[in-house]
Amino acid sequence: MSSSKNTFIAFLLNLSFSIIEFIFGWLFGSSAILADAVHDLGDALAIGSSAIMQTYANKPADRVYPFGYKRWNILAALLTSSILIIGSSLILVENIPNLFHPNPVNQDGMLVLGIIAIIINLLASRIVKNGHSHNESILSLHFLEDILGWLAVILVSIILQFTDWYFLDPLLSLGIAIFILAKALPKAWNSVKILLETSPQGVNLEELKEILLALENVHEITQLNVWTMDGYDHCATVTVKLTNPAVADKTKANIRNSLITFGIVQSTIEIL
Numbered sequence: 697m698s699s700s701k702n703t704f705i706a707f708l709l710n711l712s713f714s715i716i717e718f719i720f721g722w723l724f725g726s727s728a729i730l731a732d733a734v735h736d737l738g739d740a741l742a743i744g745s746s747a748i749m750q751t752y753a754n755k756p757a758d759r760v761y762p763f764g765y766k767r768w769n770i771l772a773a774l775l776t777s778s779i780l781i782i783g784s785s786l787i788l789v790e791n792i793p794n795l796f797h798p799n800p801v802n803q804d805g806m807l808v809l810g811i812i813a814i815i816i817n818l819l820a821s822r823i824v825k826n827g828h829s830h831n832e833s834i835l836s837l838h839f840l841e842d843i844l845g846w847l848a849v850i851l852v853s854i855i856l857q858f859t860d861w862y863f864l865d866p867l868l869s870l871g872i873a874i875f876i877l878a879k880a881l882p883k884a885w886n887s888v889k890i891l892l893e894t895s896p897q898g899v900n901l902e903e904l905k906e907i908l909l910a911l912e913n914v915h916e917i918t919q920l921n922v923w924t925m926d927g928y929d930h931c932a933t934v935t936v937k938l939t940n941p942a943v944a945d946k947t948k949a950n951i952r953n954s955l956i957t958f959g960i961v962q963s964t965i966e967i968l
């Protein structure tokens with residue numbers, strides 16, 4: 697199966713199952729399942745948007761988008777993180793009071809849904825594991841991780857067969873919400889930083905400047921701006937004073953090659 701087909705199946709599985717979770721979480725009165733529904737909706741959105749963006753974001757630059765379409769990827773990631781942050785914040789607000797006044801849940805229903813969820817996650821993990829792309833291996837691991845949350849749901853439903861510790865359900869939902877936030881907040885912040893044109897992560901400007909200064913014929917770097925399109929492909933503008941302006945072309949080529957080793961694929965070099 698092709699990578700996009702596998703991803704599409706994983707997307708459909710996550711989306712349809714998250715809808716099932718929203719319905720049954722509400723029917724069973726289980727906040728933990730609702731929290732997992734938010735999580736799976738986020739997974740579905742992330743998988744779906746990255747599948748769409750795989751082709752769209754790689755379109756070549758044109759008149760309307762002179763820098764290309766890569767930033768659409770960042771916008772999609774920011775949207776997905778925002779939905780996760782809003783969803784998990786709602787769960788936190790809703791369930792902190794529920795800890796002290798827990799409502800009974802349908803523990804038998806939780807148990808059945810938990811078992812189905814584990815089967816679906818194993819299935820999704822296997823489907824994408826057949827692929828070889830980097831994205832697919834990350835996804836495959838992710839689905840295995842998700843099983844841990846469901847094992848907790850099953851554990852709570854089993855404990856509730858013998859006790860009336862109904863506070864365990866909101867408690868678990870808080871744990872899941874905090875887990876979602878811990879992943880979504882840094883992701884959202886990274887997207888915002890890219891949109892705000894901060895220097896890209898992993899590019900040490902001081903080190904880059906030193907490497908450029910060490911090049912033959914480079915006398916002084918008066919300006920060096922580096923930003924990133926999507927966290928992987930970076931751009932730069934460099935203004936440089938040369939010792940011998942007569943051989944500017946060769947020096948420019950050397951500067952460009954040095955920039956490429958830092959992932960800077962698009963550069964504008966001005967010679968003073």
Ligand SMILES: [Zn+2]
Nearest residue numbers: 735739838842
């Ligand atoms: Zn997940």
